[in-house]
Amino acid sequence: MAQKFKCKYCGVKEDPENLVLEKKEYTRKSNHKDGKWKKGDVYNVNVRYHKSCYDKIQQENRDLDALYDEMKRIFDVDKIPESFMGLIQRIRNGNAAIGYKKRDAKKSRQGYPYLVIRDAYLERENMIRWKSQQWDGTTGRFLSFVLHYYIADVIEDVYKRYLRKESQKRMKKDVTQTQDYSFDSFAYKEKEDEQDISDML
Ligand SMILES: [Zn+2]
Numbered sequence: 251m252a253q254k255f256k257c258k259y260c261g262v263k264e265d266p267e268n269l270v271l272e273k274k275e276y277t278r279k280s281n282h283k284d285g286k287w288k289k290g291d292v293y294n295v296n297v298r299y300h301k302s303c304y305d306k307i308q309q310e311n312r313d314l315d316a317l318y319d320e321m322k323r324i325f326d327v328d329k330i331p332e333s334f335m336g337l338i339q340r341i342r343n344g345n346a347a348i349g350y351k352k353r354d355a356k357k358s359r360q361g362y363p364y365l366v367i368r369d370a371y372l373e374r375e376n377m378i379r380w381k382s383q384q385w386d387g388t389t390g391r392f393l394s395f396v397l398h399y400y401i402a403d404v405i406e407d408v409y410k411r412y413l414r415k416e417s418q419k420r421m422k423k424d425v426t427q428t429q430d431y432s433f434d435s436f437a438y439k440e441k442e443d444e445q446d447i448s449d450m451l
Pocket residue numbers: 257258259260261262299300303
């Protein structure tokens with residue numbers, strides 16, 4: 251039997267003909283202790299993805315670029331430090347927290363999507379600009395302050411809106427035009443909702 255490979259994105263094992271191959275080039279960051287490689291040596295790693303997973307990654311990269319551009323614009327800087335963007339990536343993957351809020355991430359990429367983080371920054375743009383006029387610390391500290399206070403404050407709401415929009419998109423796709431909505435079914439649905447809310451109170 252042919253060897254199966256794992257899709258780097260979703261982790262599912264697959265026959266190689268169903269995966270696209272990407273050769274990634276890395277540079278050694280330190281010397282090997284027995285001299286097998288030196289710092290600065292280049293090496294290749296084969297990475298495989300499902301085509302659909304690969305497309306998702308490309309989309310994510312575009313979303314990350316869009317977020318980066320918005321942040322530069324809002325903070326009025328030429329670049330955002332790499333270490334801070336690393337933190338943003340960990341937040342996206344769900345293994346770093348914003349303020350005290352951390353998505354319960356069991357798998358990779360279960361944190362806040364880049365689009366959600368971007369929308370949170372846009373929502374707080376005026377506050378950030380106002381605060382930046384009074385800020386006398388470093389840019390790094392300001393980025394961190396904004397993230398853990400201003401962004402933390404709104405991220406969960408922005409995320410809920412995003413999820414709602416996504417599920418509406420899915421529902422629109424699912425609804426067939428022949429479906430019959432009678433008045434009664436709406437009335438019943440409303441009652442059901444009331445019940446749900448009073449159960450929670
Ligand atoms: Zn996959």
